[in-house]
Amino acid sequence: MRVLFTVSGWRSHYFPMVPLGWALQAAGHEVRVVCAASETPHVAAAGLVPVPILSGTEQLVHARWVNAVQARRGKWPYPTPPPHPETGAEVRDLDEIDLTAVTARLRSAGVAAAKRSADNVVAFARSWRPGLVVHDPISFEGPLVGRVLDVPSINHLWGPVGPEEMVLAFAGLDETAGIHDLVQFDDEYVLNRPLTDALARYGLPDTAPEPGYVLDPCPVSTEPGLVSAVRLPIRYLPYNGPGELPDWLPEPDRGRPRICVIWGNSSRQIFGDRALAVPAVVRALTDTAAEVVVAANAADLRDLGPLPPNVRPLENVPLHLVLPRCDLVVHHGGAGSAMTSLAGGVPQLVISHGFDQHVIARRIEAAGAGRSIAGHVANENDIRKASLEILADPAYLRNTARVCRELRERPAPSEVVGVLEELARRRTTTTSGKS
16 A cells, blocks of 8 residues: 655644554555655655655744734734744734735745646656645645545544644634634634645635544643544554663653753744743752753753753753653643653643643643643742742653553554555545445
């Protein structure tokens, strides 16, 4: 069987799909990953075959644009404006952003790029003829290929955020918003509707003829709700990219807690310098008895300046090698950080700023596997207090261990391969029966 993966331009969005790619290849199936050129080295390093034919609005630009829209609507919680959507530069006044002109430019570029991506992926799929498509939640190309070729198209979640929640989150709304809010947002501010437009050009209706399938890697306690799709459970196996474990990071001293502070590459670029909570976290934990390990990119680590004796930097080390050796993880609410922490059985303190981060933070807290603080109100006292309380209360560790067991009880990717084979076989049989 040939299986086509289609992925968006953020590694954390498709890294959860990598173990499934390995399992499919180990079972003798061919896998190709349709991606943007920027993702080619990362897909190849994961042992999968990239097909770099996609283009589109740069996702950091799109996220900053949503923040600017929300600020214009009075729904930006910070005292200073968001960064400029196109440049990422800090602005002193919201009027420095000509949102009408920015939107027009981004819409024009986005429509053209989406058309190129759609036509490229359909041409490749018609030539390669996959029997199954797997895509991340914001890759429109996967559902498009599924509809054009009439093969199963399966949405692989990257964390505890459902498809409908994803739409709301990436519109800058949350699950308390009604459909009127989403429609109003679409009418006024949506850049483009790539799937709807592409389906129309290929003569297909906008509405799918049957409910879709969702590969859900989340433990039961953090499962997102699904409105109509069929849930296919799959075990989350952490893949955070290649790398080595430093010699200086042995098993922790059980007489001294180890706290890992993680900050993703995108938060600061989307929300501005205000979203880099690492300095506040480091200051909050400096005079505690804990050993603090800061995992961040080179620029963020450099901006921290000289570090206290109990704090050590960690750059380009896969999280799944680090987190099981920790007692607490403090992070920004990214799905990769949250899911890898659950897989490692480590309680979490989530400092979330926007989009799906808030949804993920609430799910972790509701499962009893950690606490959360909204980024716009987080301060050193609250961070220190919450961290020490999590370390002191054994209930967080017990709950996290329970959720970790739930995760391990889900079928491994190798077990899910048979389910996917059957879906493809049934569709082939049905299609043959119609001809």
